[in-house]
Amino acid sequence: SSDILMRIKTGEGKSINTPMLSALQWAQGGTVLQWTANPTLLVRDYENNCEPFFKFLGIESALIQSNTPTEAFVPDGINCSTVEDMASFHLAAKITKKEKLLQTNGPVHIVLDECDDTLLDQQALYKLVTEAEAVQANNPAQWIYPLAYQFINWQAFRNVKASQGKVWDEDEDLDQFRLFLNKQINEQFNGDIEKQNYLMAASNTQLKQWIHASGVAATLVENKHFIVQPVKEKDESGHEIIKKIACVPLIRSTPKHGSIFTEEVQQALQARLKAENKDQAQHIFIDSVPSVLASQSAQGLIKFFKKTLGRLLGISATPGDKLELKSLDTSIGIQAVSVAPHAGDKRINHDPIFTLDREGTIKAIHETFDKIRRPVTKTRMDINPDEDIQTYEEHEHLVAQRNKAIEEWSRDQTQPMLIVSEDFDEAQAIGNSLKTYEEQGFKIQIITGKESPAELDKLIKQAGQVNTITVGTAMLAKGIDINPGDHPKGLFVIQSYPDTERMSTQIAGRAARNGKPGEWLPIYQVKAPEDTLNKFLYYVFPWTRQSINEQSVEELKNKIKLQATVERIYTQAIDEAQQILMQQIEAWESLLIELYPGDPKIQFEFYQWREALLSELTRSQNANVSERTLTESIEQFKKSANKLWETAREEKWAAKAE
Numbered sequence: 001s002s003d004i005l006m007r008i009k010t011g012e013g014k015s016i017n018t019p020m021l022s023a024l025q026w027a028q029g030g031t032v033l034q035w036t037a038n039p040t041l042l043v044r045d046y047e048n049n050c051e052p053f054f055k056f057l058g059i060e061s062a063l064i065q066s067n068t069p070t071e072a073f074v075p076d077g078i079n080c081s082t083v084e085d086m087a088s089f090h091l092a093a094k095i096t097k098k099e100k101l102l103q104t105n106g107p108v109h110i111v112l113d114e115c116d117d118t119l120l121d122q123q124a125l126y127k128l129v130t131e132a133e134a135v136q137a138n139n140p141a142q143w144i145y146p147l148a149y150q151f152i153n154w155q156a157f158r159n160v161k162a163s164q165g166k167v168w169d170e171d172e173d174l175d176q177f178r179l180f181l182n183k184q185i186n187e188q189f190n191g192d193i194e195k196q197n198y199l200m201a202a203s204n205t206q207l208k209q210w211i212h213a214s215g216v217a218a219t220l221v222e223n224k225h226f227i228v229q230p231v232k233e234k235d236e237s238g239h240e241i242i243k244k245i246a247c248v249p250l251i252r253s254t255p256k257h258g259s260i261f262t263e264e265v266q267q268a269l270q271a272r273l274k275a276e277n278k279d280q281a282q283h284i285f286i287d288s289v290p291s292v293l294a295s296q297s298a299q300g301l302i303k304f305f306k307k308t309l310g311r312l313l314g315i316s317a318t319p320g321d322k323l324e325l326k327s328l329d330t331s332i333g334i335q336a337v338s339v340a341p342h343a344g345d346k347r348i349n350h351d352p353i354f355t356l357d358r359e360g361t362i363k364a365i366h367e368t369f370d371k372i373r374r375p376v377t378k379t380r381m382d383i384n385p386d387e388d389i390q391t392y393e394e395h396e397h398l399v400a401q402r403n404k405a406i407e408e409w410s411r412d413q414t415q416p417m418l419i420v421s422e423d424f425d426e427a428q429a430i431g432n433s434l435k436t437y438e439e440q441g442f443k444i445q446i447i448t449g450k451e452s453p454a455e456l457d458k459l460i461k462q463a464g465q466v467n468t469i470t471v472g473t474a475m476l477a478k479g480i481d482i483n484p485g486d487h488p489k490g491l492f493v494i495q496s497y498p499d500t501e502r503m504s505t506q507i508a509g510r511a512a513r514n515g516k517p518g519e520w521l522p523i524y525q526v527k528a529p530e531d532t533l534n535k536f537l538y539y540v541f542p543w544t545r546q547s548i549n550e551q552s553v554e555e556l557k558n559k560i561k562l563q564a565t566v567e568r569i570y571t572q573a574i575d576e577a578q579q580i581l582m583q584q585i586e587a588w589e590s591l592l593i594e595l596y597p598g599d600p601k602i603q604f605e606f607y608q609w610r611e612a613l614l615s616e617l618t619r620s621q622n623a624n625v626s627e628r629t630l631t632e633s634i635e636q637f638k639k640s641a642n643k644l645w646e647t648a649r650e651e652k653w654a655a656k657a658e
Helices: 014-027 039-056 083-095 115-121 144-152 170-188 193-201 204-219 265-276 278-283 298-306 322-332 358-372 392-410 424-440 453-463 501-508 532-540 542-595 602-619 630-657
Strands: 004-008 031-036 061-063 078-082 108-113 126-129 226-234 240-251 292-296 312-316 335-339 347-349 353-355 417-421 443-446 468-473 491-495 518-525
Touching (some): 014 031, 014 039, 014 078, 014 108, 014 312, 039 061, 039 083, 039 453, 083 126, 108 115, 115 298, 115 322, 144 170, 144 204, 170 193, 170 204, 204 602, 240 265, 265 278, 292 298, 292 542, 292 602, 298 322, 322 542, 358 417, 358 424, 358 491, 358 518, 417 424, 424 443, 443 453, 453 468, 491 501, 501 518, 532 542, 542 602, 542 630, 602 630
Parallel strands (some): 004 312, 004 335, 031 078, 031 108, 061 078, 347 518, 353 518, 417 468, 417 491, 491 518
Antiparallel strands (some): 226 240
């Protein structure tokens, strides 16, 4: 009956073990929520593995995504989802007053595949937004975002040195921005009355938001923070044409389709891309701004369901180190156990290679591949040209002979290689450098994050074939099974950047799965010492250089882990404070609905008030929280939240009640 996290080696069949755990827990009574960490594989695994298995056992089940109707939830059954999808699904049910449809007769149990993703890596607040079309057909501020982009790149705005001219404070920023917009209305839009009225009605808070959003959008890097993906449709003749170009956010190098940047950053980014890509501007549209109605963190969602007294079962190769597990035991009361691999671990872990820049990393990758590559030869199969294939058995025999010939040929070819890069930009650079090997018969494929599920499945299948090099990001590090067949050396995995110990274990775990052989080689970029003495020792003595490099990488790993922990604690604190605030908002809304039972506009007003308050709360958050400022940042947010709520409550909710 206790909550348990199970440590199971990578490649030991967690996608099979997880539905088995769900079924066993369901048999003890209650409803099961089964969450996976990989949204790309959620639908495929549910349709191919989970649903048939549960159906065979006579267990009702459902696939829950963010846009799934609340009515699809199966009380007393098994509901498969991701934590992001379930958070949006639950918030939507709450906002639409359909939460009763999620009520169950008994406890709700949570079974987590790759549990560390949910419990340790999810640092964001999931925000529920309205459909853009439901807000308004056209964005009345659409014309402002391109101008805001121009304004933040204006030299006078960017100046921070008094020697180069006057340095504006925040009030002057707003005054100058308003003057700039008014001037553009007169010059670009011939003094358009609607735009002048819109600008006059805009508050300084809104002006500040437009400047802030444009500033944030300017810092976002394509293929690192977002990808640009064409959305295609077929024209009347059946040819595919580009309907629009979408901006898809990236979280840990994984595209989050169906998600957007909030706080008008999405619209500011679209305006920036229109300005920077004139040849594609006609396909880039500035969306309407959806209202943010509610938010929730991963641990907040877990705690909500834990109130039903259900169990939490987690399974992962990397549930956490000792300190992380101790923290989880303190916060949600969960223990960890380790399960030994059934087929042993045959992976060869190579010593790391250290480089000083991207060019050095690419050179090391080429040198590594040159050491393992073999000449690409053609397959051979003896065929009798006089033999007729007439029966099904004869056809099957020919196919079996063909497969055997390919298998024997594969053993003498180059083992498949997977390169996991920090982001899509680096993946593209590495992949492009490897194109020279295509002339020798090797297949080079680069995962861009823009692939459809069917295209990604095809690439993953090819990634296990001999004479193939696949370059991607950490999106391939969890839940992806690359099968190298019976190649005597298995899959060779290169990790081209330093990450946490948990993520490195997951990346290395793509090789040597299910008792097969495999290899893992980390290549880390480091910085050479800058002071004269250490620089001399670094370049003259190899053992000193090795020691400094190892220490540098270890410090970086610890820094990444520490920052992730800080952000997780900060996010959880914000979530708890906002949930308390939302309870008060819901109480006021219930009162106002009783006072205005027939008012059709009351719900729209609630949405507007929530949006304004949540936007202010978002701006009150510290985007650069650190270990040193963590406690102070949490207290500052709580004070700001309390002050903002008191003001908003009196101006909106209480005023409406009077």
